[in-house]
Every structure is written in C-alpha cells, then in structure tokens.
Amino acid sequence: MLEVENLWAGYDGMAVVRGVSLRVDAGEAVAVLGPNGAGKTTLFRALARLLQPLRGSVRFEGRSLDGVPPHQVVRCGMAYVAAERELFPQLTVLENLELGAYVRPDGVRRRLEAVFDLFPRLAERRAQRAGTLSGGEQQMLAIARALMSEPRLLLLDEPSTGLAPRLVAELYRRLDLLRRRGVTILLAEQQVGAALSLCLRVYVLKNGGVAFEGPSSELRGSAQLRSAYLGGA
Amino acid sequence: MGVALDGLVLGLQLALLSVGIVFVYGLGGVLNLAHGQVAVAGGLVTALLLQAGQPPLVGGLGGVLAAGLLALALDRTLLQPAYRRKGEERLLLALILTLGTSFALDGLFTFRFPNLALSLRLDPPSVELGGIRVRTASLAVGGLSLGTFGVLLLFLKGTRFGKAIRCIIQNEAGAWLCGVDVARARSATLFLSGALAGVAAVGQGFFSYLGPDMGPEFTILSLIVAVVGGVRSLVGTFLASLLLGMVNALLSYWVGTYLTWIALLAVAVATLLVRPEGLLAYWP
Numbered sequence: 001m002l003e004v005e006n007l008w009a010g011y012d013g014m015a016v017v018r019g020v021s022l023r024v025d026a027g028e029a030v031a032v033l034g035p036n037g038a039g040k041t042t043l044f045r046a047l048a049r050l051l052q053p054l055r056g057s058v059r060f061e062g063r064s065l066d067g068v069p070p071h072q073v074v075r076c077g078m079a080y081v082a083a084e085r086e087l088f089p090q091l092t093v094l095e096n097l098e099l100g101a102y103v104r105p106d107g108v109r110r111r112l113e114a115v116f117d118l119f120p121r122l123a124e125r126r127a128q129r130a131g132t133l134s135g136g137e138q139q140m141l142a143i144a145r146a147l148m149s150e151p152r153l154l155l156l157d158e159p160s161t162g163l164a165p166r167l168v169a170e171l172y173r174r175l176d177l178l179r180r181r182g183v184t185i186l187l188a189e190q191q192v193g194a195a196l197s198l199c200l201r202v203y204v205l206k207n208g209g210v211a212f213e214g215p216s217s218e219l220r221g222s223a224q225l226r227s228a229y230l231g232g233a
Numbered sequence: 234m235g236v237a238l239d240g241l242v243l244g245l246q247l248a249l250l251s252v253g254i255v256f257v258y259g260l261g262g263v264l265n266l267a268h269g270q271v272a273v274a275g276g277l278v279t280a281l282l283l284q285a286g287q288p289p290l291v292g293g294l295g296g297v298l299a300a301g302l303l304a305l306a307l308d309r310t311l312l313q314p315a316y317r318r319k320g321e322e323r324l325l326l327a328l329i330l331t332l333g334t335s336f337a338l339d340g341l342f343t344f345r346f347p348n349l350a351l352s353l354r355l356d357p358p359s360v361e362l363g364g365i366r367v368r369t370a371s372l373a374v375g376g377l378s379l380g381t382f383g384v385l386l387l388f389l390k391g392t393r394f395g396k397a398i399r400c401i402i403q404n405e406a407g408a409w410l411c412g413v414d415v416a417r418a419r420s421a422t423l424f425l426s427g428a429l430a431g432v433a434a435v436g437q438g439f440f441s442y443l444g445p446d447m448g449p450e451f452t453i454l455s456l457i458v459a460v461v462g463g464v465r466s467l468v469g470t471f472l473a474s475l476l477l478g479m480v481n482a483l484l485s486y487w488v489g490t491y492l493t494w495i496a497l498l499a500v501a502v503a504t505l506l507v508r509p510e511g512l513l514a515y516w517p
Contacts, residue, residue: 050409074412086407088400099400103412105393149412 001026001153001184002047002078007056009046015054016042018208024153029175029185031195031216033230034205040188041083043205044157047186048080049073060153075103079151083158083188085142089131093122096130096141100148108148115144118174136167140174147178154178156187160194168194192230196220204230235365236486237479242371244478245378246440248471250433250451251458252385253304253426255470258459259402260422263315263327267307268430269451270338275300275431276443277342280351289353296351297431304427307334308420316419335448342445349445351438370439377436381429382471389467398422457497461504476500 002024010016017039024030032040045051047058049070058065060078068076088096097115101108116123119140125133130141139159146154159175160168172194179185179198189195196202196216204212204219212225219225254268265271279296283289311334315327355369362372389395398418401408408415430451437443454477462473477497484493 048410050406069414069416070409071412071414074410080410082406082410084406086404086410088403088407090403091400099396099408099411099413102393102397145411 001028001061002186003057003059004047005057005059007043007046007058008054009042009051009056010054011042011051013054016208017046019056020205020208020210022203022210022213024184024186026152026184027179027182028201029179029187029199031199031202032186032188032205033190033192033195033202033219034188034211035230036190038205039208040205041157042208044080044082044155044188047155048078050080074149074151077150077152078155079146079149079153080155081142081146081157081159083161085138087130087138087141087145090129092127092129093133093141094126096145097122097148100145103149111148111150115147118147118177119144135162136164136171139163139171143174147183151183153184153186156185158188158190160189160191172198192219192226236482238365238367238371240479240482241475242375242440242478243482244475245375246433246436247454247458247478248474249378249381249429249436251455251462251474252382252467252470253429254452254455255459255462255467256422256429257426260398261308261312261316261327261419262320262323262405263312264324264331264456264459265304265307265423265426266328266331266452267335267338267448268331268426268455269453270335270342270448271300271304271307271427272430272434272437272451273342273443273445273448274303274338275427276351276434276438277346277349277445279431279435279438280349280443283351293435296435297428300431300434301424301428304430305420305424307331308423312423316416335452339446339448342448346445350442351434352442353435353438355439373439374436377432377439381432385429386467394418394421454497457501460501463508473504 004020004022007020008015008018020043032043034040042051046053049065049068060076063076065073073080088099091099097112098108101111121137122140122144125137130138133141143156143159159171163171168191175185175198185198187195187199196219200216202212202214202216202219203210212219250272254265257263257265275296278299279292282292282295287295311330312327315323315330318326355373357369359366359368360372389399397408397413400411401413401415401418405415434443458470458473458477461477462469477500480496480500481493484496
C-alpha cells in the first residue's frame with residue numbers, strides 16, 4: 001500500500017531523514033520507533049508532503065506522490081495525525097469533524113456516527129470548543145477528524161504524547177478496533193510497549209536511518225535489541 | 234448630531250479599508266504595507282475610466298477589480314518567497330517586500346498621475362431624513378460599506394470556501410491536513426482584500442476626494458484599526474473602525490484635524506495596554 005524508497009528529507013537542506021526505505025501492506029499496523037531526534041516526525045511530515053522530500057520516492061497504492069501538493073494527500077486516501085494535533089481550537093468538536101470531511105462532503109452524517117461510535121466521549125462534547133478539551137480528548141478528536149476523510153492509511157505521529165498511561169491503553173484499544181475494521185496504520189511512537197501491542201512489524205530509526213526492521217516479537221523478546229536501539233526503553 | 238453621523242460613516246469607510254489588511258494577516262501571516270497603495274490604485278483606475286467617458290458603474294467596478302488584481306499579483310509574485318517561511322521570518326520578510334512595493338507604487342502614482350483625483354459628486358448633494366439634512370455621499374458610503382460587509386459575512390459563514398478560510402486563520406497546518414488548498418485560499422484572500430480596498434477608495438471619492446499620494450495615509454489608518462480591533466477578528470475590526478471614526482470626527486470638530494492622528498494612535502496604544510489582543514481577540 002505504501003512503499004518508501006531511499007527517502008531523504010530535512011530542513012534548509014540539512015537532511016534529518018537519510019535514506020529511509022519502508023513498506024506498509026494493506027490491513028497492517030506498522031510502528032516506527034526510535035529516540036527523540038531520530039527523524040520520525042520529519043519522516044511523517046515528508047510522507048504527508050508537508051515537507052518536500054530532498055530525494056527518494058514515495059508510492060501510495062502504486063501511485064507516485066512526487067509533486068502532489070499537501071492538500072491532495074488526504075484526497076488520495078492517506079490521512080496524517082500530527083503529534084501537535086493541529087486542531088482548530090476556536091471551533092467546536094463538531095465543526096472540527098466537519099472540516100475533517102472537507103474533501104468528502106457526501107455521507108458526513110454516517111461517518112460522524114461511526115467516529116462517535118468509536119469515541120463516545122466526543123459525542124458528549126460535540127458542542128464544546130476543541131481548545132477546551134483535555135489532552136486525551138484532543139488526541140481522540142485529531143484521530144476522529146482524520147477518519148472523517150475516510151482514509152485507507154492512517155499516519156499517526158506519537159499519539160500517546162501527553163496522555164496518562166490509562167488513556168494510552170484505551171487509545172490503543174480503539175486503534176486496534178480501527179485496524180480490524182480495515183484501516184491500515186503507520187505510527188511513530190516513543191512508548192515502545194504500547195506500539196508493540198498494536199503493531200506486528202517494526203522499524204527502528206536511529207540518526208535518520210533504519211537501524212532495525214523486523215517483527216515486533218523479535219524486539220519484544222530481546223532486551224539486548226531494545227537497549228541497543230531504544231536506549232533501554 | 235451631524236458630527237456623530239460623520240463619525241459613523243467615516244468608521245464604516247475605515248472598516249472597508251481595514252478589513253483587507255486584517256484578513257491577509259490572519260490568513261497569510263503577512264502585514265501588507267502596500268495595502269493603502271492598492272486602494273489608491275483602484276481609485277485611480279476608476280478616475281481614469283471616468284475620464285475616458287465610461288459610466289460610473291463601469292468605472293467603479295473597474296477600479297475595484299483592478300485593486301483586487303493588483304493584490305493578487307503581489308500574492309503570486311512578490312510574496313511567494315515569504316510564504317515559504319514561517320511565523321516571524323515570514324512576517325518580517327513580507328514587511329520589507331511590501332514596504333518596498335508601497336514606495337514604488339507611491340512614486341509611480343505621483344509621478345505618472347500627479348493631478349489625477351477621484352471625486353464623485355452625487356445629485357442632490359444632500360437630502361432631508363427625519364428632520365436632519367444628510368449628505369447623500371454619507372448615505373452612499375454607509376450603504377456601500379454595510380452592504381459589502383453583509384456579503385462578506387454571508388460568504389464566510391455560509392460557504393464551504395468561507396469555512397475553509399476561517400479554519401486556515403486558526404491553524405494553517407491543520408487546514409492543509411484537512412485537504413484545504415491553503416495557497417489558493419491565500420490568493421483568493423489577497424484578491425478579496427484588494428477589491429475591498431478598491432471599494433473603500435471609491436467610497437473615498439464619494440466622501441471627499443482621492444488623490445495619488447494618499448496611499449501611506451490609508452495604510453497607516455488600516456494598521457491602527459487592525460491593532461485596535463485585534464488583528465484576527467472581523468467583528469473586532471468593524472467595532473474598532475466605528476470607534477476610531479467617531480474619535481476622528483469628534484476631534485476634528487472640537488479641536489482641529491492636527492491632533493487627530495495623535496489621538497488615533499493614542500487609542501491604539503491604550504487598547505494595547507488594556508487588551509493586548511485587541512477589542513475582540515478571536516475570529517469572527
């Protein structure tokens with residue numbers, strides 16, 4: 001579904017992501033792990049084309065994303081949930097969700113029901129301004145807003161940031177539900193345990209390159225690997 | 234009574250002039266220091282069309298369109314390097330670029346059209362309304378401004394594109410993620426801001442007259458309004474315009490025009506001290 005080949009990306013000509021190749025198949029959940037500064041967010045921003053890659057190719061469902069402007073990515077069926085959440089703080093929950101459906105204005109009501117079903121808390125808060133939600137609720141809203149575009153691939157950047165452990169577990173149960181409903185997921189995470197509970201395959205980034213690639217079980221089973229790549233996390 | 238009405242109409246006129254600079258700042262993160270010159274360009278085109286014997290409606294629409302297109306041209310050419318930057322860097326680069334543009338346009342207007350002025354006389358010059366004599370020009374300018382604002386509000390509240398514009402003002406990155414073409418919306422906004430400035434210039438032609446050297450004055454006035462109104466608020470802009478228009482008219486009446494600029498700036502400073510985010514901090 002997503003094929004990334006030798007991708008280089010960075011800011012002001014300085015490469016932060018250096019030659020990353022990765023693959024995500026339809027129906028999978030795949031994790032990109034790595035310490036702060038390993039290049040996870042830069043990689044995701046380049047995939048969502050908020051950042052112009054310096055080199056390399058990204059293909060989504062067989063189609064090259066070269067030259068595709070950022071607003072077209074979500075039209076292609078790939079939605080990005082940034083770590084900063086990027087909500088519209090002065091708009092209500094409902095208005096945020098409606099803007100999530102900006103590229104697919106038909107069938108909004110049906111999709112609203114679906115995301116309210118997944119995140120009942122958002123249904124209770126639908127008339128509340130997004131800026132007044134708690135951190136966990138904002139994260140749910142960011143994911144729900146992305147789902148309003150009916151993506152086939154969901155890119156999640158550090159969804160657990162700022163959430164209490166109980167909320168992280170709850171969030172990951174919802175993500176697992178989503179995956180079983182057929183949404184493919186690629187996520188970047190610092191909380192290794194949570195990511196491994198959802199994803200069967202893992203890439204570990206280090207200094208902008210892929211340092212490890214393999215099944216989650218391998219990483220889970222080896223404290224040595226974890227400390228080598230993730231600083232003992 | 235007459236003074237209050239003058240202040241009200243002046244305020245409405247200021248609102249038309251200023252809403253564009255506020256819009257462009259909110260949406261593009263850019264303060265357009267050539268905003269007043271864009272307005273003057275519109276007024277001069279109207280004057281030229283009238284000189285060429287075109288009917289007033291054609292002249293007015295032509296001027297408005299020309300001002301819109303000039304602002305759009307700025308967006309597509311000069312501002313592009315600024316858009317590639319973010320936050321403060323974008324703001325500063327755009328300040329320099331538009332300041333240069335304002336000098337160039339001022340020079341062009343005063344050199345090429347030193348004696349051109351837009352002055353529209355209505356017949357009859359005044360009418361009796363509920364026992365008071367009111368200048369027809371005041372009614373025309375008031376109506377023009379209120380009508381334009383009404384259409385603008387309907388556009389922002391009612392259309393899909395209007396919603397997209399409101400969400401860009403709150404979060405540009407979020408708008409991209411929702412699939413909004415931010416670059417296109419920005420161009421449309423620049424055009425809109427120019428066209429509104431053009432309407433203000435035509436209004437100025439009704440009110441008194443518009444000359445080729447009035448660009449800097451217009452820019453500064455709209456900046457003061459933007460500061461008082463809160464640079465991201467449409468309703469705030471409107472209220473600030475009315476307030477400043479009233480202050481301006483009352484002071485001109487009681488004290489004389491020489492103090493009005495200082496008074497307007499004093500209002501701006503007072504607002505910043507009391508409410509640093511402007512009268513209304515948020516949109517709309």
